[in-house]
Amino acid sequence: MLNQSAALDLTFQALADPARRAMLERLSTGSASVSELARPFSMSMPAVLQHLAVLENAGLTLSRKSGRVRTCEINPQALNTAQDWLSARRAEWEHRLDRLEAYLNELQNKDQGNG
Amino acid sequence: MLNQSAALDLTFQALADPARRAMLERLSTGSASVSELARPFSMSMPAVLQHLAVLENAGLTLSRKSGRVRTCEINPQALNTAQDWLSARRAEWEHRLDRLEAYLNELQNKDQGNG
């Protein structure tokens, strides 16, 4: 069990690499084998495996092996953590802007009363 | 000018650190000086400045100096890049699930026809 902050660390860290994002983009269109995921990259297989380990460790993907083929897929709830955090920040920030706007309106009304 | 992928690299990288997220959380409630942002942390001032530089370099924050005080704030459009990417992935992924569902329904209808 991982605390919220550590989960965000892993998630954002995993998303910070273009190769890993590309793998997620591929996976968001359907599951794929390791070699299939590796194909677009000019990168050794161990490098690809490390990227996949980062994704899986962050809970962004799942995989199971059948025969000699490992099939990877996106973990449904995966992006929630990240999206929720971003949404919360934006909500807070917009709330603050609303308050500021209300305050400015109030000031303006007072000015009109005084003018 | 930065390409889309490099911008995402910087953004997610910046978000991957708990101290930087905490600073953004603080800033999403209103602007703050450097020392104000530093206060909650048991971290040297240079370390705080480096975190702030990462945030600003990623376009997540803005700052200006007046007198001897530097005031930092959130950059409005900052979280868009990250949020858009996450939304796109989720959209793709859900679209795929919809297609799968449709396909499974189709299969079921055929089965009923054959039953």
Add this chain to the structure above:
DNA sequence: CATATAGTTAAGTATTGACTTATCTATTTC
């Protein structure tokens, strides 16, 4: 003007990250 305050720069260290090559293990397929 002396001193405290707010921030900045430089330089060094220790850890983590993103790879590499080489080697090795299972599974298919012919």
Add this chain to the structure above:
DNA sequence: GAAATAGATAAGTCAATACTTAACTATATG
């Protein structure tokens, strides 16, 4: 069952991160 295929593990390299302390520069304030 020999050879190709799919993936895994080990170990090492190089650069980037996340800090540190020390020293320095402005701007306020008593």
